[in-house]
Amino acid sequence: MAINETIISKLKEKIKDESTEKIIEEVLNTVEKGGSPKPAIKKIFKKTK
Amino acid sequence: MRLEEIKLENYRQHKDLSLNFSRKLGEKDLHIIVADNTFGKTNILNAISWCFYGQEPHLQNESLAVSRINTSVVNETRLAGGGKIKVSVQLTFREDNGDRLTFKREETYNVSNTACVAIGSGIHFSMPGPGGVESVEDKDTFDAKVTEFVPQEIHEFIFFDAERLKNFFGSQMQKNVKTGIYNFTQANVLDKAARAFKDYLNDEIEPQISKSGDTDVDKAQRAKKAAEKARDKQQETVDGILHSIRIAEEEIARLNGIIGNHENIGEKEKKRQSLAVEIKEKETELKECNQRLMVLCRSLYVFTRLFPSVKNYLRFIRDAETNNGKTVAVDREELKKYIDNRHCDVCNTDLTESALSYIQHIIDQNTISARLSSQMQIDKNSIMSAFHTYKDDLDEFHKKNDKADELSLKIEELLNEKAEIDDFLAHVPDTETIKESISQRKEFEQSRNTELQKLGIEKQQLEKLEKALSDAEKDYNLVLAKHKNLSELLEDKRVCDNARKALEQISKEVLKECREVMQQKTYDIFCKIMTRKGRYNSFEIEEDYNVKLYDNLGNQTLGSCSAGETNILAYSFTLALQQVTGKDSLLFIDTPLGRIDVKNRENIINHLVNIADDKQVILLFTPSEYTENAANIIAGRYSSYNNYTSNE
Numbered sequence: 118m119a120i121n122e123t124i125i126s127k128l129k130e131k132i133k134d135e136s137t138e139k140i141i142e143e144v145l146n147t148v149e150k151g152g153s154p155k156p157a158i159k160k161i162f163k164k165t166k
Numbered sequence: 167m168r169l170e171e172i173k174l175e176n177y178r179q180h181k182d183l184s185l186n187f188s189r190k191l192g193e194k195d196l197h198i199i200v201a202d203n204t205f206g207k208t209n210i211l212n213a214i215s216w217c218f219y220g221q222e223p224h225l226q227n228e229s230l231a232v233s234r235i236n237t238s239v240v241n242e243t244r245l246a247g248g249g250k251i252k253v254s255v256q257l258t259f260r261e262d263n264g265d266r267l268t269f270k271r272e273e274t275y276n277v278s279n280t281a282c283v284a285i286g287s288g289i290h291f292s293m294p295g296p297g298g299v300e301s302v303e304d305k306d307t308f309d310a311k312v313t314e315f316v317p318q319e320i321h322e323f324i325f326f327d328a329e330r331l332k333n334f335f336g337s338q339m340q341k342n343v344k345t346g347i348y349n350f351t352q353a354n355v356l357d358k359a360a361r362a363f364k365d366y367l368n369d370e371i372e373p374q375i376s377k378s379g380d381t382d383v384d385k386a387q388r389a390k391k392a393a394e395k396a397r398d399k400q401q402e403t404v405d406g407i408l409h410s411i412r413i414a415e416e417e418i419a420r421l422n423g424i425i426g427n428h429e430n431i432g433e434k435e436k437k438r439q440s441l442a443v444e445i446k447e448k449e450t451e452l453k454e455c456n457q458r459l460m461v462l463c464r465s466l467y468v469f470t471r472l473f474p475s476v477k478n479y480l481r482f483i484r485d486a487e488t489n490n491g492k493t494v495a496v497d498r499e500e501l502k503k504y505i506d507n508r509h510c511d512v513c514n515t516d517l518t519e520s521a522l523s524y525i526q527h528i529i530d531q532n533t534i535s536a537r538l539s540s541q542m543q544i545d546k547n548s549i550m551s552a553f554h555t556y557k558d559d560l561d562e563f564h565k566k567n568d569k570a571d572e573l574s575l576k577i578e579e580l581l582n583e584k585a586e587i588d589d590f591l592a593h594v595p596d597t598e599t600i601k602e603s604i605s606q607r608k609e610f611e612q613s614r615n616t617e618l619q620k621l622g623i624e625k626q627q628l629e630k631l632e633k634a635l636s637d638a639e640k641d642y643n644l645v646l647a648k649h650k651n652l653s654e655l656l657e658d659k660r661v662c663d664n665a666r667k668a669l670e671q672i673s674k675e676v677l678k679e680c681r682e683v684m685q686q687k688t689y690d691i692f693c694k695i696m697t698r699k700g701r702y703n704s705f706e707i708e709e710d711y712n713v714k715l716y717d718n719l720g721n722q723t724l725g726s727c728s729a730g731e732t733n734i735l736a737y738s739f740t741l742a743l744q745q746v747t748g749k750d751s752l753l754f755i756d757t758p759l760g761r762i763d764v765k766n767r768e769n770i771i772n773h774l775v776n777i778a779d780d781k782q783v784i785l786l787f788t789p790s791e792y793t794e795n796a797a798n799i800i801a802g803r804y805s806s807y808n809n810y811t812s813n814e
Contacts, residue, residue, distance in 0.1 A: 120352060120355065124356065124676065127672045127675065128672060132668050134664075137661050137664055137665060141668065141669065144359045144665070145669075148355045149352065154361075155362050155365055158366045162658055
C-alpha cells in the first residue's frame with residue numbers, strides 16, 4: 118500500500134521546501150513498508166550532504 | 167472484494183459444507199441462507215474468524231471447552247480404530263480487479279479411542295502473481311496479508327453477528343474502530359514518522375550541538391530542554407485528566423446501558439409509596455363516610471317508613487288547630503260551681519236536670535280535649551323537630567353520598583396510577599442494580615465534571631508552557647544561527663522540526679476529517695432507514711470514537727433508544743465505516759433482524775436489498791426471522807438462496 122494521496126497533497130501544502138518534502142515522503146514510505154524510520158532518516162541526511 | 171466461497175471441513179457442526187456466493191448476471195449481489203439454530207450459522211462466522219486470525223469470538227461459553235473438530239467424525243474414526251482428521255476452513259475472495267485470493271487454515275488431530283489431540287496446524291494463502299499463482303505458508307506473511315485484506319480491528323464491521331449489536335457501541339468496539347481508522351487513514355504511519363524525526367533530533371542532532379562547547383548555545387539549549395520538559399510534564403497532566411474523563415464517560419455509557427429506560431426508578435418507587443399512603447387515607451375516609459351514610463340511611467329509612475302516619479297525624483293536628491275542632495277555652499271550676507249550685511251565674515237562672523247533665527258533658531269533653539291538645543302540641547313540636555332533623559340528615563346524606571362518589575373515583579384513579587407504576591417496576595430486570603447504577607452514574611458524572619473543570623485550568627497552563635517552549639526554541643535557533651560551524655546541524659534540525667510538526671498536524675487533520683465524514687454518512691444512512699422520521703437531530707463521533715445520538719430536544723439518547731434503533735444505527739455506522747475506510751467490502755450478517763422491531767424490519771430488509779446493488783450482502787436468517795413478509799420483499803431479488811431448516 119502506498120501513502121495516501123490526501124496525505125501527500127497535505128504535505129505539499131504544509132512543506133513548501135521540496136527537499137524536506139522528499140525526505141518526509143521517503144521516511145513515510147519506509148514506515149509504511151514496516152521499516153525502521155530512524156536509520157532511514159540518518160541515511161537520508163547523509164545522502165543529501 | 168467479494169466472498170466467492172466458504173468451505174468447511176470437519177469444523178464444529180459442519181462435516182463438509184461448501185457455500186458458494188457467485189453473483190448471477192443481472193441479479194443483486196444478495197445471498198440468503200435460512201437455517202435452524204442448530205445448523206451452526208454463527209459457527210460460520212467463527213470459521214471465518216478462525217481462518218483469518220485463529221480466533222473464534224462468536225462462541226458461546228459452553229462451546230469454548232469443546233474441541234473445534236466435528237464430533238461425529240471423531241466417533242466414526244474411533245469406530246474405525248482411530249486415525250488422523252483434518253479440520254479446515256477455506257475462504258475464497260475475488261478482488262475488484264478479478265484476482266482470486268484464497269485463505270486457508272487447518273488443524274490436524276490424532277484421534278484414538280481415549281483421546282483426540284491436535285498435532286499440527288497450518289495456514290495457506292494464495293493469490294495471482296507475476297509468475298502465476300503465488301502461495302504463502304509462513305505465518306508472518308499470512309498475517310500481513312490478512313491485516314491488509316481484513317484488519318482484525320474492523321472485521322466485525324464486515325462479518326458481524328447482529329445478536330451482538332447491543333455491544334456495538336461499547337468501549338471495546340470504540341477502541342477497535344479507533345484503531346481501525348487510525349491504521350486506515352495511515353495516521354499510524356504519520357505519527358510513527360513524526361516520532362522518528364523527534365527522536366532523531368533529540369538523539370542525534372542535539373547531542374552533536376551540545377558538543378560544540380559554546381556557552382550561549384549550551385545555555386539556550388538547556389533553556390529549551392527545560393521548557394520542553396515543563397511542557398511535556400504539563401501535557402502528561404492534561405492527558406491524565408483526559409484519561410480520567412474518558413474512563414468516567416465510558417462508565418457513564420456502560421451504566422446508561424444498564425439503566426436503559428428505567429431512569430427514574432427511584433422516583434417511581436417513591437411515587438408508588440406515596441400513592442399507597444394516599445390510597446390508604448382515602449380508603450379510611452371513604453370507610454368513615456360510608457359508616458355515616460349507613461347511620462343516616464337507617465334514620466332516614468325509619469322516618470320515611472313512618473312518614474305517611476306522621477304526615478296524617480300532623481295534618482290532623484293542623485286541622486284541629488285551624489277548624490272548629492279547636493278546644494273551647496272554658497273554666498272547668500266555674501262550670502263545677504254551676505253544677506254544685508244548680509244555678510248559672512251568667513244568665514242567673516236555675517239549672518234543669520238536662521242543663522246540668524249538658525254542663526257535666528262539657529266538663530268531661532273539655533278535660534279530654536285539653537290533654538289531647540297539650541299532647542298534640544308536644545307531638546307537633548316533636549314532629550317538627552324530627553322533620554328538621556330529617557331535612558338535615560337528608561342534606562348530610564346527599565353531601566356524604568357525593569363525597570363517597572368523589573372518594574371512590576379518586577381511589578380508582580390512584581389505584582390505576584399505582585398499577586401502572588407496579589407494572590413498570592415489575593418489568594425492571596433488577597431494581598437494586600438499576601438503583602445502584604443510577605447512584606454510581608451520579609458519582610461518575612460528578613467526577614467527570616470535576617475533571618472537566620480541572621482540564622480547563624490545566625489546558626490554559628499548557629498553552630502558556632507551549633508559548634514558553636516556542637519562545638525558547640526561537641531563542642535557541644537564533645543563537646544557533648550565529649554559529650556558522652553549526653549551520654549543517656541547524657539545517658537538519660530545521661528539517662526534523664518542520665517534518666515533525668507537519669506530520670503531527672496532518673495526522674490530526676486526517677483523523678478529524680475521517681471522523682466528520684463518518685459522522686455525516688452514518689447520520690444520512692440512519693435517517694434513510696429509520697421509520698420514525700424526524701425524531702433524531704444529530705449523530706456525533708467524539709475524538710475517542712465515543713458516539714452520541716441526540717434527539718430533537720438535544721438529549722443524548724444512545725443507551726435509551728430501542729434495540730431496533732440501536733441496530734439500525736449500528737448498520738449505518740458499519741456502512742459508513744466501510745465507505746470511509748475504503749474497505750467498501752461485503753456485508754456478512756448473522757441474524758440481521760434478530761433484535762429489530764416489526765415496524766423497522768421491512769425498512770432494514772429493503773435497505774439491505776438495495777445495498778446489494780453495489781455491495782455483496784450475505785444474510786443468515788433463522789426461520790422465525792425469515793417471515794412471509796421478509797420472504798416477499800426478498801423474493802426474486804437474490805443471487806443465491808440456501809435453506810437448511812428441518813422443514814425443508
